[in-house]
Amino acid sequence: MKLNVMKHWLSIFAFSAFALLSATQANAADPQLGNDFDKTAQVIATDNPAKIEVTELFWYGCIHCYQMDPILEAWVKKLPSDVVFKRMPGLPQPAWAPMAKAYFAMEDLGILEKTHMPLFDAIHKQKVLNPTDEVATIAWMTKQSGLEKAKVEAAFKSFSIGNKLNRAQQYFRASGATGVPSLIIDGQFITSSTMAGGNPAALKVADYIISNLRADKAAKAKAPKK
Numbered sequence: 002m003k004l005n006v007m008k009h010w011l012s013i014f015a016f017s018a019f020a021l022l023s024a025t026q027a028n029a030a031d032p033q034l035g036n037d038f039d040k041t042a043q044v045i046a047t048d049n050p051a052k053i054e055v056t057e058l059f060w061y062g063c064i065h066c067y068q069m070d071p072i073l074e075a076w077v078k079k080l081p082s083d084v085v086f087k088r089m090p091g092l093p094q095p096a097w098a099p100m101a102k103a104y105f106a107m108e109d110l111g112i113l114e115k116t117h118m119p120l121f122d123a124i125h126k127q128k129v130l131n132p133t134d135e136v137a138t139i140a141w142m143t144k145q146s147g148l149e150k151a152k153v154e155a156a157f158k159s160f161s162i163g164n165k166l167n168r169a170q171q172y173f174r175a176s177g178a179t180g181v182p183s184l185i186i187d188g189q190f191i192t193s194s195t196m197a198g199g200n201p202a203a204l205k206v207a208d209y210i211i212s213n214l215r216a217d218k219a220a221k222a223k224a225p226k227k
Contacts, residue, residue, distance in 0.1 A: 032206040038192035042177030045188030053084045053214050055207060058091045058173060058183040061100040062132030066182045067125045069200045070118065073182075076204050084211060091181045092169040099135035103142065105165045106156040112146045119145055186210045 032038055047054040057073060059066040077086045090101035103120065107113040123130040123141060130141050139157060143150045156162065176185050182200070183193040184207050192210070197203040 032192075032197070032209045037197050037202075037206050038186075038190050038210060039177070039196070041175060041185060041189060041191050043175040045172065045175050045185065047188045048087075049085065051083075053187050053211055053218075054087065054185075055080075055084060055187075055211070056087045056089050056172075056185040058089055058176060058178050058185065059181050060091045060097050060132070061103065061120055061124055062097070063091075063181050064125055065194055065200070067121045069182045069194065069203075070121060072200050072204065083215065089172050089185075090169050091173055091178065091183075092166060093173050093178075096133045098166065099138050100132050101166055101169050102135065102157050102162055103138050105162045106142065106153065106159075109156050109159065109161065110146065110148065110153070112142075112148070116142065116145050187214055189214075 034040070057069075059069070061067075080086060088104070090104045091097060092101045104113070107116050107120075120130075120141075123145075124132050130137055132138075135157070139150070139153050142148075143153045146153070176183065176191055178185075178191060178193070180193060180195060182203070183191055184203060185191050186207055187210075190210050192203050192206040194200045194203045197206045
């Protein structure tokens with residue numbers, strides 16, 4: 002009888018140890034803070050606290066951003082209703098300013114959807130545009146959009162774009178990004194293709210962070226108010 006009892010407890014212990022090991026391995030497989038993603042240098046305010054905001058930091062001159070774009074577009078189409086996606090041109094140095102101006106100008110002129118991917122293609126596929134050449138970018142945009150050159154030039158030099166460039170610089174600095182493409186999740190966390198180990202991996206890390214933020218928001222909503 003004692004032998005059977007001993008075997009019974011040993012089997013329970015063995016099962017518990019296996020369960021604990023499995024849980025530990027599963028947790029180890031999750032993206033790790035400080036490795037696959039990190040906290041932003043500063044908490045960045047989002048447009049709508051009720052939503053989880055994902056912002057891509059990118060530069061049109063970046064080949065990795067070009068390669069990320071179609072994967073990212075497919076991912077964005079599947080985002081649930083509580084997640085919103087935005088883009089922000091990376092602006093860590095003056096040489097990136099022409100492409101940041103291009104993005105904001107296309108946005109203000111209402112041609113962003115029409116010209117976003119063609120601009121990437123002109124730089125990386127056709128190789129007909131230097132991303133640091135503002136004059137050439139204005140000429141390209143004029144031809145691509147069919148708009149008058151004076152209207153495009155005015156957009157590049159507008160006061161509103163000057164403000165947006167300042168915001169882009171501040172955002173990049175606050176994010177703590179060291180390169181692009183980077184993804185900022187809800188103004189609190191950052192991941193990138195470099196940190197995560199590739200573009201698809203970065204999106205999986207973003208999914209993981211979004212899931213945890215959603216659970217956290219739900220828990221706070223259920224918590225009794227003091």
